[in-house]
Amino acid sequence: MFDYETLKLTWWVLIGVLLIGFALTDGFDMGAMALMPFVGKTDNERRVAINTIAPHWDGNQVWFITAGGALFAAWPIVYAVAFSGLYWAMLAVLFALFCRPVGFDYRSKLENQKWRTTWDWALFVGGAAPALLFGVAFGNLFLGLPFRLDELMRSSYEGSFFGLLHPFALLAGVVSLSMLSTHGGAWLMMRTDADLHARSRSATRLCAIAYLAAFAGAGVWLSLGMAGMTLTGGVDFGGAINPLAKQVAATNTGWLGNYSQYPLTMLAPVLGLLGGLLALLGAQLNRGAVAFIGSSLMIAGTICTAGFALFPFVFPSSIDPTSSLTVWDAVSSQKTLGIMFVVACIFVPLILAYTLWCYTRMWGRLTDQSIEANPHGLY
Structure with a gap:
């Protein structure tokens, strides 16, 4: 089995992989529903948009649940601080996600235009709000969050929900929303035809x-001098958990230090920009598959860009930098990480395999005619 330091780093990578998997799968669900009220002008067109994701949306949330479970098991202190300090933000995401299952199930129960329009907008909220708030959360990691740990490792959070709505965090939210909406739009391009496709x-x-404008703007904002953090000492990379033993300094201008120290990490923002350009080109040439590949690349590039910039910090503190949680000091025991690694090696490929099988079995374009032919068998 790997040594403790290697397991810590491995789980940082694995959680990143799970977040990318969630964004790639559930991301186009959220993006498609964020666009649905605007691209679907008739009831049939909106039903077509809904049914392109209907067989898969709940299965795609397995990635979200898995990522949350992995966060709890691998980084318990991060989980505790995040879910206590960001309680209202988490509830906002949760209640927005509630709109999806009830929206899908109730929308077509009545043949009433007002009823269906109401649920269409509920589905929009269920797609757009989490996409926006996830980006806002990532944006706040760069700003630091107002929490501190006492000598007994108890966290106290001194911020509020509205304090999270910093202009940079909102810009990061725009990055996330536009990114996932691009992904959802490319998905609809591949699965629909006629006016809805157009x-x-x-x-x-x-x-x-x-996305390209917001992503580039966020990069410029960071490079112009936002304060970042650097570990300056006191870290035992293979030792026991002790978040307060380290020394932290605000010397990493714009969180760009890792890009200078490890030039290969520059591939992440380049991948994000090239993916956005490829998605734009695919849409311009009316090639849905090309646009979808591009949006997938920009999702992977964007998440890796954030991860590489913040590393090794996972949950920085704006009021007590020493309390900031890192890859090295916010993890579970070596035995826990080792057992989880074996479990992940078995089940993540299984999840990926059955997900791909489901898509291949249920692939094809949906049309008005197919919707009209199944008034009760489809949403």
């Missing part, structure tokens, strides 16, 4: 442009 193509193009 509007999805236009939406994909606009969202890709918005």
